[in-house]
Amino acid sequence: MSKHILLVNPWIYDFTAYDLWMKPLGLLYLASHLKNSGYRVTLLDCMDRHHPFMPVSDNPGPKRLKNMGCGGYYREKIPKPVQFLSIPRYWSRFGIPWDRIKKQLIEIEPPEWVFITGIMTYWYPGQVAFFNLVRQIWEKAQVIIGGWYSTLCSEHAHQWGFDRIIIGVDPLQVIKQLSSDFRELSPITDYKKFFSVKPAFDLYTKLDYTVILTSIGCPFRCTYCASGRYFPGFWRRPWRQVLNEIIYDYQNYRIQDIAFYDDALLYRTEDGFLPLLKALKKEQIPLRFHLPNSIHARYVTQEIAELMRECNFKTLRISLEFSDAIIQKNTGNKVNNSIFEKAIQFFLQAGYDSEELEVYLLFGLPGLNVKDYEDSIQYIIDLGLKPRLSLFSPLPGTPDFERVTRYQIKEDPLLQNKIAYLYLSEQNELYESLQRKIAWERERYIEKE
């Protein structure tokens, strides 16, 4: 009989978590390849809001997002880690309750292998908790972890006793390391082959949305971001293959929403996103599209903005991060104010309302001061837009991680949690006062108009 592998998306341990089109896409690709190689695959997604064991969340979140497939996760408040005792926020395990997961594990056929993925480095307690549960139930199962924690904090990960630690998030690096145990995967040596399968969304019983990746990598190297650094180069899937996947998802899963996971969706757009948009316009599929990762303002053109509007791209995030030219340059030069303003104009001319354009500023980067934030906020307000502050989280391997001064934060990935960092770096009061300033200035601006 073929070998059985359990693929796991574990719980999230955090102060806050919300399903903003969040699916373990890499795990679903792996599931498809393993199935095609003859393995029996079971998926256990502890964050699946439609899992029969998932209780209803008390946090539906904003109605607009709820109507587009998003929603709050069920949470169990649990004692805070001792490092967080001074932080006045609840600490929770999000996802299907632990005892229900245990019950399910006891009922399934014991696997030879368990693969536990992970998204944020500081969510490793979920990977460790699941590993401990596996050890309680099946002594002999070999446990592998992958994802950003095992990649960026591999030394830290060694202490838990996992059988294998995958280092790397590039799919080919992952497959290469897995091939020593799963020999059938060894022919997958290029992206073309890796993306020749569809992610195994069929392993879910119900879906509100699917997610899609059209490219790998990012041409920029922002000083606070790990994404660009961990892929050897930029590679784009053929747009026709992406179009077929969108049509397939629509027809097979009856979804209305699809989120793109690309880091650089608009880069080299003539070969990829532009022809895809033109084809989507022709197909007239009644879908809404979302870009939870920000897009690069510098690659927006009038044509792209209009096509996005016509194809029903609903969630648009554009990150300016800071309005100061020197800071922009020193942190990676992905955007400047004139590029940003041009992109905003294109979207407004295409018919987007200013409320629909989600503009992000980065809060908490080491070395920034109050004036830097106030100037950035005022700049966005004066353009008639609403600034949103995204919280900096120090990521190992990035230049800005090295600029974090408290060594405890560098030593323990848990302290790299963005809310923990906000408090531990004593910037929470400034953050709250800036949020009040945004609300007040925005109100003033609207009154003036």
Ligand code: SF4
């Ligand atoms: S442009 Fe975006 S994805 Fe690319 S390195 Fe900068 S922050 Fe990361």
